[in-house]
Amino acid sequence: MAENFDIIVIGGGPGGVAAAIRGVQLGAKVALVEGTHWGGFCLNRACVPTKLFSATVDRTKAIQTAAKMGFSKAEAAVDPAAVFKMKDELVGYFSMGTEGLVKAKGVTPIKGKGRLAGPGRVAVGETVYPAKAVIVAVGAQWVRPSFPGADLEGVVNSSEFLEEGKIPARSLILGAGSWAMELAQFLGVCGSQVVVAARGRGILPDFDQEIGQRLRGALKNDPLTILNSCQVVSIAGDQDGLSAVLSVKGKEETRQFDRVIYFDRQPALSGLGLDTVGLEDLGVDEHLATKAPGLWAVGDAVGKQPFLSHRSSAMGIIAAENALGAKRIFNPDIVPRVAYTNPQAASVGLSEDQAEEAGYDVLAGTAAIAASPMAMIQGVSSGVVKVVGEKKYGELLGVHIVAPFATEIIGAAALAIQMEATLEDLARSALPHPTIAESLSDAAREALGWAIYIP
């Protein structure tokens, strides 16, 4: 039998790295098993690379709108090859940094694909390591769509698109979630003709309905076609690329593309050896414990959408603590959802619909970005800050934003919900003027019936 550990963490993404480091900090001997890239999907294929694309969109728009904002000359052309090169450099730097961090913190890295090999046992290749506790943080894997033609070479997932490193002349984006919309905008500023096939009636299905509507309004001048209630019937290769038959609101139409990009993922449970510990899935309780003794699970492997790396890290910290005897509870309600579109969208807690379904007597307030001095200073007029609370105790239940800097601002709302703030607390804060963030206070005041700056 190989070296013995207090905790073995399987998977070196955001959840696994946080869990392993936290374990060492609490005095445990911890191994972290990673087969391919340190930093996982987030660092290598998602958060870091795609947010670089989003920053490129932001910069392009800052340049494109400069002529209206006091500049006599402002020109720029995105060089996609240079962006892909930067992406490779950044990812390489952070992945190396993650490996270095893990080692510097005293975690034992084990290179290879880890799998469960019975209770308290993790196998890597031929070696079986015993551990008092095991934390599974293996993330998710791609799910290829099922329509005829989904196996054609030009039908790629977003990781494959990243590896190709080329802008298709005509792109079909499957779905209208945050990753899909971010990539659609990037492809648009790079000159691709982009069609977004949204399954439902709106975009950003994971967000409050008003958020998707507002973002869509803000995108009306973007070089994008969004088709709602749209599904792919079939795709065939022909001399002009990929011929896609789409069902749009029940009517079929055919369009030509060079790449079809999909984004669906599911927990990466294949080959994990769940059967060796008597499990069929990786469901966890509020302490992040699975039904198998000594086995914990965090992050995308647990399978609660949307996949978010900060959710994984927060879970990783708690799982390590609980694996060492604590009884901490993971609260999913304080985890923000973010879309690095332009403008950005961000959300935390309950939507207005969810709050009503949960039986709350809902108080909602909105502050339109069109009335925000900072938005006008930025030359932006579309967006909203929406606050959802309830009447009985005045509790803040959710915050939903479409606005510049939304991903940075939502942290204030997430902390407020974590601290069990009331609408009154938010209404009485002294957020700086002029900012987009200050709209949080007036939206809360509007919910309470005493907005100051909303007529």
Add this chain to the structure above:
Amino acid sequence: MAENFDIIVIGGGPGGVAAAIRGVQLGAKVALVEGTHWGGFCLNRACVPTKLFSATVDRTKAIQTAAKMGFSKAEAAVDPAAVFKMKDELVGYFSMGTEGLVKAKGVTPIKGKGRLAGPGRVAVGETVYPAKAVIVAVGAQWVRPSFPGADLEGVVNSSEFLEEGKIPARSLILGAGSWAMELAQFLGVCGSQVVVAARGRGILPDFDQEIGQRLRGALKNDPLTILNSCQVVSIAGDQDGLSAVLSVKGKEETRQFDRVIYFDRQPALSGLGLDTVGLEDLGVDEHLATKAPGLWAVGDAVGKQPFLSHRSSAMGIIAAENALGAKRIFNPDIVPRVAYTNPQAASVGLSEDQAEEAGYDVLAGTAAIAASPMAMIQGVSSGVVKVVGEKKYGELLGVHIVAPFATEIIGAAALAIQMEATLEDLARSALPHPTIAESLSDAAREALGWAIYIP
């Protein structure tokens, strides 16, 4: 005797507008007296116009750095005349909007300069209005410097600079506070040769010392000369503009300028009629009551630096409530300080030095922006997020940031202090990744001795 009011508010700036509207919302009959511009100094001469300048600096830098960030061609030229024109349009729009808002909310606007005329009496011109309560929100006024030559035409305050609407070829900025540094950067990108005469050894004297040091580091490639321990000895006009004798660290040197711009302001008490109510100054207690019965005061008129419009509005709301019988306390510790420099700086609560002086057993943690994935995605490497807390209860005492989006992020820290959050609360939040804001959590964890992402 003229029309009778429950509350008369003197001054239509951020403090006065908020007080007047809040008064009406609580059922009072309220008049708001304003002599010149609705929206006050903030809207007309400070927040709105100068933050437009800051946005111009941001956009210029976004374009200037584009060549390193994946753009094949990126050029920009600021057109200062166009920026000044936008400024006039924005200010006009918001000032008109403020007048409209005040009326729509049911406040009675009175045009003219208001002054106290005995207890419960406000005079505007020849008319004396009786009121059950009076709220003074008259703001501050310029203080011309006292060195020889300070009365020369080319020595102007920042309002006069705005009215001139021209970029001087050579500018001397007196002081290194936030307004001074913001304007210095704007003049720099507009091609002015800028010298900042900092009185002390650093810049941003109102902020934690580390913040000024970090900002200064971030500005090292800006077209600015910062002279520390610098005072103006005298200024004389000659055929080459203004010849300034400066004392720099005790040594005199002479430099030529076209404009010398100063920023000092003090409460606008002259002609206010404080004597008619038996007062010598406008000091207020924690309820914002002056020593004269029925007289309340808010905002810059109260004279606590730094002047901040969101501080004034927060005070205005409380003063109106207390004037109508409430006993609310104004908490200055939850008011953030902000500098719209590039990168931005923002701060709330106690600095490390202040916390130590106050006798706390201090726990401080910092997260360097150089290690932030979002900062690297933005192409930024200078800056810091610093968290100050205390050991006994783990209470969060202050947060200090130099980073992109700092003015938007500081709201999270201000809310956390308002909610009496601990370092542990901040450490256990799930702020979105990748953002600059998430560094708040790792800085808090560092203070507690368990940073995850700091080696």
